Each structure stands twice: as C-alpha cells, then as structure tokens.
Amino acid sequence: MRPYIVFTKKELIEYGRTYKFFILFTIFIALGFMNPLTAKFMPKILESFMPEGIEIQLPPPSSLDSWAQFFKNVTQTGLFVAIIIFSGMMSREYEKGTLVNMITKGLPRQTVILSKFTASTLLWTLSYWTCFLITHIYTMYFWKGETVLELATSTLFLYLFGIMLISVLLIGSTLFKNSYGGLLFTEGFIAILFLLKLSHKIDNYNPLQLANQNINLLSGNLHPSKLKSPLFVCCTVIILSIISSILIFDKKQI
Amino acid sequence: MNILTIENLSKSFGDNLVIDQMSFSVPKGSIFGFIGKNGSGKTTTMKMILGLLKPSRGTIEVCGERVKYGQTDTNRFIGYLPDVPEFYNYMTAYEYLKLCGEITGLSKKTIKDRRIELLGLVGLDHNNKRIGTFSRGMKQRLGIAQALLHEPKLLICDEPTSALDPIGRKEILDILATVRGKTTVIFSTHILSDVERICDHIGILHHGKIILSGTMQEIKKYYHQDSCLIEFSNIHDRDRFLQATTIENLESSTTTDRICVILKSQALKRMMQEIMSEMIRLDIVPVKIEILDPTLENLFLEVVK
Incomplete structure (x- = not known):
C-alpha cells in the first residue's frame, strides 16, 4: 500500500510542478463561467451582430440553455484538453527512462499503472466538478426558480465517460513509447464509438450515449433507465482497460 | 562466496546474438571491472541481471537467489546506476532520494539519516536546486547516491565515467573506492585507466563472451610479457x-x-x-x-x- 500512496503522491507533485494541473484546472474554471454567461447573453450578442432592419426572434434563454453549453463545452473542449494533458502518462516515462530507477528499487509494476490512473482521475474529478459547481451556482442565480430534471444523473454520466477515456488512454500510453501513440489510440476508440452509432442495435449499448444524451435527460425526453446498458459497458471498459494496462506493462521492456 | 553467478547466459534480439553462452561470477567484496568495446553487450548483460530484459537462455543468481524477469525480488540486493541516469527533473536531489527510500520501504528515520550521509558523500548536500538544472556529473553523482540508498550488497554501474570530464571522473571513482569492502561493485567501462585505478577483478567481454576473467594481478601475471x-x-x-x-x-x-x-x-x-x-x-x-x-x-x- 505504501508504494501506491508514495507513487500517487509523486504523480500529483508532477502534475503540479509541470503546470499541467494548473492548465487543466484554469480551463475548466473558465468553462464553468462561460457556460451560463454565453447562454444568458447569446441573444443580445447575436442581436448586436445583425444588420439594421433585420430582426430575429429568439426564445428567451433558459437554464436548459446554460446546461446545454456545459455539456457541449465539456465534451468538446474540456475532455479534449484533458486527453492531451494526460496523453504522456506512461510514454513520457518510457521516453526518458525515469521508471528504470523506480522499478529496480522494487516498485511493483502494477502500482505504476494504478497510481497513474488514480492521479489522472483525481485531477479530472476536481476539474470537472469545480466546473459543474460554478455553472450550477450561476445558473441558479440567473434563472431563479427554474429547475431541470435528472441533473445529478446526467452530469455523473458524462463524468464516468471521462474516466473511461482516461482508462483507454492509459492502455494507449502503456502500449506506445511515444505520447502521440496514446493520443491516436484514444482518438481511434472515440471514432469507433461514433461508427457504432450507425447501427441502431449496437447503439443501445454505446457508451457514447453517456456524453450526448445529457440534454434529453434534463428536458425529460429520455429516462435514465434507458441508459443502463451504456453505463454497464462504460464501467466494464474502465475495469478491463486497467487490467489490460497492467498486463501489458508487465511484459513491457523498459 | 560469490555475489553474482552467471551461467550459460544467452540473449538474442531477433537474429542478432548479443550474448553467447556467457558464464562468470563476481566474488563478494570485489570491484569488478566489466570491460568491452561499445556494443559488446555490457548494458544488455546488466539489464538482464536487473530483470529488465529477458534472457534467451541461461541463469543468473544474485546472492544465491535466481533472477526472474519482470517481478524481481533480487533487486532488493542491488543498487543500479544506469549509463545516463534519468530523474524527475522537477524534484530536488533531497526529494528524489526520499521518494526512492519510500519506494524501497525504508523507515522514515533511516531515509533521513541515509539521505544526509549520501548527499554528503557525493557532494550534493546544501543543493536545493531542481534536478533539471544539474550538470551531467552531478546527475551521475546523484545516481550513485540513489543506488547506495538501501545499502545494497551489489552495486551495478553502467559506464559511470564515460561521459564525464577528468574531474567528474575522478570524483566518481573516488566515491566508488570509498564503498570498497562494504559493497561489491560491478563497473562496466571501456576506459581502461579507470579500471586499473580501482578494480581488483576484471572480465573482458568480446563478441558476447567473457574471453578473459580473474583478478587483476593474476591476469597481468599470466599475460606477462x-x-x-x-x-x-x-x-x-x-x-x-x-x-x-x-x-x-x-x-x-x-x-x-x-x-x-x-x-x-x-x-x-x-x-x-x-x-x-x-x-x-x-x-x-x-x-x-x-x-x-x-x-x-x-x-x-x-x-x-
């Protein structure tokens, strides 16, 4: 247990001192503020860009618009930045040869994988939920009294989807000695999820739904129980990814 | 008693046979000079001793225990200094040794005492700069400190002096000489004057085989011309x-x-x-x-x- 805590601490120090945590956290805070503000002021902004004489009729913004911004920004910008920040998890250590000392000092190989996963998930958790909190507070402030359905479930789904991408990235980063390898591996995985959308039958199990059905959950168009299968697949992918990363790293020559 | 025994060790990468039926042993307390040209297989042999590479054939024993590839318990006897040691650049020497000590499972007090002692030995005490700013010689010295942290029975140094200037080389050799008696040292190099200075046993590696090994005096006497x-x-x-x-x-x-x-x-x-x-x-x-x-x-x- 002690090596696990020690190495996880080392990972967190690394994210701190190399400014990676700072970058990730700042971006998520910025997104947190942007979501409600964009939703609130979008009609006014659009109006000011319109040439004179032309009028557009937009419905007044609602809290649902603010949450729509949240899910759009976190999936498109937030996750993207997180993946890039975490892409070198293992491969950077391979490239520099820094693990040789740790392993020859008796650090169990599986601890390396578990610590890497723990540290990156912690960072993701902190950034994601801070962003959520900021958006939540401002949305409540701008649209007093308005409520949306299933907010907790919906945000939890996207959070788990993020953890799944991190775990897939961990396999990619363990497999390849170059950080682009891990990045491409994860992109390939996402591309496959998008391709699976084409088949209706398989799409019922597609974990991608956890990241793109959120608004339907909030507006009540979709009941959370419909996403049971994707949720199950998502959790399975996380567990299998961690196990396979451990197995791959056991065989890896460093 | 032998600290390290290698028997019929072979390693090939694809069709390329790097180590060919190698056998030799290192007696306790000696400073063993492992000599060979560049690319003769010195690093490969050392990595196999550390369980970082899988031998194609043969056995390696450290302190009477057999080395297994992957999960290597035998590494608790070994301190290793890689040819170009790489550390986490964002840490200070002090923090890095603490990390190493904690991973090895030393007690807090031992870590503190050993850290102060070793940083003094390698001349890096009072240095609070991050490792990223260190010169090559300083990194090499920190490398020795981390390798000696858990008081290993066997210290393996892979070309510790090859990339250093004369002063840096002297410093490293002096440090190695001070651990003589307490720790057995295997020291690979192609700089023969370094070997003559501190080694008492040598093994010459050529085309994947040990073609000559023994104590320095024996060898010089035998080949006396x-x-x-x-x-x-x-x-x-x-x-x-x-x-x-x-x-x-x-x-x-x-x-x-x-x-x-x-x-x-x-x-x-x-x-x-x-x-x-x-x-x-x-x-x-x-x-x-x-x-x-x-x-x-x-x-x-x-x-x-």
Missing part, C-alpha cells in the same frame, strides 16, 4: 644496434619508432644482458633504457584481436 624500451640519441646508433647479430638473433618481437626501439621477450633477464653487452661492444650510449610494465590496454588489444 616483458618489454624493454631503448631510446637512442640518433638514428645511426639505432640502426647499428639493430643490425648487430646478437640482437637479430634474440627471440623477440621488435617495434621501432624513429629513435626508439621496443623489444619484447619472455626471458627478460637474458635479453637485458645481451642488450647491454652489445651496447658496450658497439660503444653506444643510449638516452634511456626502460623496462615497461604490462598495461591493461596492451592486454585488452591483444585479447580482442
């Missing part, structure tokens, strides 16, 4: 001397370089007598007559021929 250097005051004297029949009849090999002549023979005393009597007869006064010590360099060049 005395040679004598004579420096003349001019070329005319040199030629007269070489044309003398007694010298021509000497059972020896001769190398000439302008006014110098080197004569080699198995029977030094007889050769010297004949050289001197010949000089008196020819009335030649040499500038210098010197008996040359056998050097490791000559020996190395001879065995890898």
